[in-house]
Amino acid sequence: MTQPLLQVSRLSRHFPLGQGMVRALDDVSLTLMPEQILGVVGESGSGKSTLARIVMGLDRPTSGSVRIAGRDIFALSPRHLRQARRDFQMVFQDPYGSLDPRHRVGRIIAEPLHLDTTAPKGRDRRDLVGRLLRDVGLDAADQDRFPHEFSGGQRQRIAIARALITKPRLLVADEATSALDLTVQKQILRLILDLRDEHGIGVLFITHNLGVVDQICDSVAVMKDGRIVESGPMRQVMDHPAEPYTRRLLEAEPRLDVIGRKVRPKPS
Amino acid sequence: MRLPKSLILGAAITAIMVGAAVLSRVWTPADPTAMNIVARLQAPDAAHWFGTDPIGRDVLSIIMAGAWTSLGIAMLATAIGGAAGTLLGVTAAARGGRAERLVMGFNGVLFAFPPILSAILLGALMGPGAVTAITAIGVFMVPVFARISRAAAIQIWARDYISAARMAGKNDIRITAEHVLPNILPQIIVQLAIQTGLAILSEAGLSFLGMGVSPPTPSWGRMLSESQTYLAAAPHLVLAPGLAIAVTVLGLNLLGDGLRDLTDPRRGQAG
Amino acid sequence: MLSIRNLRVTFGERPALNGIDLSLARGRTLGVVGESGSGKSVMALAVMGLLPRTARATGRIGFDGRDILTMPERDLCALRGNRIGMIFQEPMTALNPAMRIGAQIAEGLILHQGLSRRDARAKVMHLLDMVRIPRAAERIDSFPHELSGGQRQRVGIAIALALTPDLLIADEPTTALDVTVQAQILDILDDLVAELGIALMLISHDLGVIARIADDTLVLYRGTLIEQGPTERVLRRPGHDYTRTLLDALPPRVRATLRDAP
Secondary structure, eight states: OOOOSEEEEEEEEEEEETTEEEEEEEEEEEEEOTTOEEEEEOOTTSSHHHHHHHHTTSSOOSEEEEEETTEETTTSOHHHHHHHGGGEEEEOSOTTTSSOTTSOHHHHHHGGGGGOTTOOOHHHHHHHHHHHHHHTTSOGGGGGSOGGGSOHHHHHHHHHHHHHTTOOSEEEEESTTTTSOHHHHHHHHHHHHHHHHHHOOEEEEEESOHHHHHHHOSEEEEEETTEEEEEEEHHHHHHSOOSHHHHHHHHHSOOSSOTTOSOOOOOO | OOOOHHHHHHHHHHHHHHHHHHHTTTOOSSOTTOOOGGGTTOOOOSSSTTOBOTTOOBHHHHHHHHHHHHHHHHHHHHHHHHHHHHHHHHHHHHHOHHHHHHHHHHHHHHHHSOHHHHHHHHHHHHOSSHHHHHHHHHHHHHHHHHHHHHHHHHHHHTSHHHHHHHHTTOOHHHHIIIIIHHHHHHHHHHHHHHHHHHHHHHHHHHHHTTOSOOTTSOOHHHHHHHHGGGTTTOTHHHHHHHHHHHHHHHHHHHHHHHHHHHHOTTSOTTO | OEEEEEEEEEETTEEEEEEEEEEEOTTOEEEEEOOTTSSHHHHHHHHHTOOOTTEEEEEEEEETTEEGGGSOHHHHHHHHHHTEEEEOSOHHHHSOTTSOHHHHHHHHHHHHHOOOHHHHHHHHHHHHHHTTOTTHHHHTTOOGGGSOHHHHHHHHHHHHHTTOOSEEEEESTTTTSOHHHHHHHHHHHHHHHHHHOOEEEEEESOHHHHHHHOSEEEEEETTEEEEEEEHHHHHHSOSSHHHHHHHHHSOHHHHHHHHHOO
């Protein structure tokens, strides 16, 4: 059997609040196999973003472990964790907040190369960044421009290019399409699928939107109040949800067949 | 892009004052140390635009030479205090926890002391002089800059591009140097201009009390204190340094306000 | 009641709206759908008479027979308070964080309608019930940060409703909310239109939101009116390629509901 790309075991994260405790994550376990896309769905306060930050080693859990390609990332020394970061990168929700406004696009995309002492420099680095920009549907010459010259969707492409530069095996996308127009959302989802197919990346896709899950995920985990209430293959969860909460989420989705539901008074 | 009026006016006044200070090193209308008892306490005329002082020196020349002292001390003190305060502030923001509480506690203590009192204390310990003035003023700049830079840096640390930089394996020092400092710099520069204005006032206050540079080095504050006794006989003696101080402080404040307007993100959405 | 004729808005050289025509009657909901840069928010501001000074507007925005574009600022203020209500995307920024919600809702009542504090409070309770805030008696003295996003948006609606406006403009009122809460807010808005006979202009980038409660739908693209008509017709028989692009961008699950419907 192949080794899981990501294995989250019994992860808990508690935050002190006043006299008590908030369980942002409560005994969460999940597994992502290589080249798969796992959707984590939940509403605000479900703990899904805390999960993303801990999986990326940006926050530490209260208990439990995160293994990426078999390595427990919280057992690594800071130096080894830094080296391991080449294998996993992240795309954030807000394409306006995730790019430093004072850096040029080329510098932003090349930032993770800091991890790699053998990374190309100078001319070769420019070529590499240019290739990545073309991979995500932008122009190689765009590396000399600043973030504010781009639209939200283009910025998200830049963020994806940055996440890809170290050739990671795991990509965590935290609401990566939520801030975008629907037509742009669709393009970015298409891009993520293509990248998975071409580069064999596994993706942890965190979202509040079941419509997105339906389009790209192989499996899905539904979170509520820091716990996973239901998980399984995507089609099974979406078409035959076992949990009332999953059903409620599905029912709340926008529909196009309930137009003019109510009897209205005659216009005066 | 249209520049704010306050910025243009403030920059012009500041440039004239700094220009006069620099010019005084190579040229002044008359020798600011040359006494001429016959021509003492003359009112302003064509030969002496700002009149002469009790020992017949040209007041305009002393003002220009004094600008070098006053502006120099104010700028050096602000630069040193600003650098130290900013360093403390961004460190507190980056480290959090105990380091942050320590820095902010130290700030609170510094803030609690009346600056003039502490400056007199310092003067008593070190003796009056430029170094005393710079130290006394600079020390009181530290908490101001520490507070501002910490607050600004904390906002930057919450941005996703900081998380991205951490994902790139960068440590706190590098993140502070590459992402935090460049992004809080506009706010720091605005504050530098405004605080330099305050420092000029402080320098004048210290010199007035005799804690500044010693004679014969001219300084606006000491000119004020020395001319007190001639207030009725020769009001121009008080007026000249008083105006020099007021105009310079005004110019620096306008410059600060203008820079603030310029860096305000709400200004010109189209950028 | 609202009738816009050939509305053009430009910012400097840049056109934001190129000739919009629409009309909206009491008890009806008009959905305005468009992506970022479509000019949908500019339209909301124009109807409120809140366009920035840098904007130039021509045409006519008729509201009960008067033209909002030429109305003096004094009349506009009265209009905004009493006749036209606005609901914002992010209720947290639209609410005063330092003021209890009951007091914020009552503010307009005391100021514009001269109600006593006691009467205003009774009216506020009624409004909180109307926007279905549970345990309104306990919530009335809460601060905004003590409420969830959905409850804050309900408070935003209550403020807009306080002065019983004839026209309600809602700019992306559900975008910042969870899906389950989104549906509730839309239902509240829909009931208000039906029960109070208010006219609602619902602005959104999401056809799924529009479809739920809009009688008529207007599609905007880069400041140009692409098409408008009964929502059902626009969704089932879109008359323009861009409308089809918007429909295609919906998640397949959402699109499928349109096909399955009778």
